[in-house]
Amino acid sequence: MSRLGSHSFVRLLKCNVRCVRICGGQRFKSNEPSEFEHPVSRTIRVLKGDVKNYFSLPEGEKTFRKQHFLSGHCDVLVIGGGIMGSSIAYWLKQRARQGLHVVVVEKDPTVIPNNVLCYTSASTVLSVGGIRQQFSVPESIQMSLFGAEFLRNVKKHLYVEGHDPPDVQFTPTGYLFLATEKGATQLEENYKLQQELGAKNELLSPTKLKEKFPWLNTEDIALGCHGLRDEGWFDPWSLLDGFKKKAINLGAEYIQGEAVGFKFKSMPDVMVEGVEPGTYEALDSLLIKTPSGDIHPIKFGLCVIAAGPQSGAVAKMARIGNGAGYLQFPLPVEPRKRYVYAFNCPNGPGLNTPLTVDPTGAYFRREGLAGSFIGGRSPDVDKEPSTENLDVDHQFFDDYIWPHIAKRVKAFEGLKVNSAWAGFYEYNTFDANGIVGLHPYYQNLYLATGFSGHGIQHGPAVGRAVMEMIIDGGFKTIDLSRLSFDRIITGNPILENNIW
Structure with missing residues (x-):
């Protein structure tokens, strides 16, 4: 056998x-x-x-099952092998070990020797890798606090015997949010909530800002908030690689393939609001397209959509947004392209430079040593770039980023852009916050998506939360009930009160 x-x-x-x-x-x-x-x-x-x-079975299906699992079914199927999907797989196997068969489907087509997925186009590895507690939504603050604790102990959490422990290069230099008079009150309210929940930061007047960061132009700044602990940045690839290796070590299985559809099964005895009695159909299997072009079904007990920017498209395959009752509400997650620019400025701010966010939304942070920095800015809604590719608009930096950071840091007037890249946010068009939990129509479908640029820092906490829902039947650590899909049905957004 x-x-x-x-x-x-x-x-x-x-x-x-x-x-x-x-x-x-x-x-x-x-x-x-x-x-x-x-x-x-x-x-x-x-x-x-x-x-x-x-x-x-046909020969192609036999080959697929020989390479993967013989029975063609699993207990939990996770769609998406980025930070969310890999964190979910890790936490499930950490708790269940041999008692739960977990399969992760990842479509990233780039493969290096030994069949290891590179994730060169995945959102996780193209992110800036920031982590902060400076939010106005309590759940976001709590998830980031846990994320920081996880990063500090990542070598213990994700250690795999025979491998070097993951080095995520956590750089806790802090975030610095700046506000004009218009945003000062909101910044102070955010600070108070963050303090109540255990974050360690400080409010700084223009005078104090200038004392602490002499390179900063504060002429139009009324207030600043600086993170003193557990804020900064880390290497996204190393964290993802650590999660994936540990999940596999614990028994999770990764399959390279793209979700192309679902198969359904009739359950006439199930009654669901808004659905004609006797017509209810449940999710039964996922159809995946492998690199060879073959289509294979994977039968599952539970399924988790954690497909990042493509989560909305995957949900449509499950008739979410194209049906009656609860299925009339689409999953409001779509890709949004964001640019990151790398530039040099030998006379720029030194090692004590936090990730600084200008009131306009433009940001920058140090990248290593020797005067290297990265920066970017989310575009205005009416200037969203095309998501057909990952091409970079270099003019965007000159028009919408450089004028603001050069005003804030005089040395940046003479900076030189060396390179740039683009990545996709899994943008929640409803309220730009994560959607976590069981779908109200399908009782075997969970969602973990829509974090709109915050997914990399919230991944450890969301993975644990989904595990708790599946194994314990509810949240045991951080209560993420407010982030459920229900708020989309009732029309109650959870909005971040930002300061720009």
């Missing part, structure tokens, strides 16, 4: 033994599956059925 077949036998046997214990030790008759039967007999019968079905 193959390794996978042996694993399936043991897992089924354990499950069937538990069933016998629950039934008070009674047995099934082996020739009557609907009555009591010995657990070993029942396990062998089920495996015989799997094997029979396997040998009746």
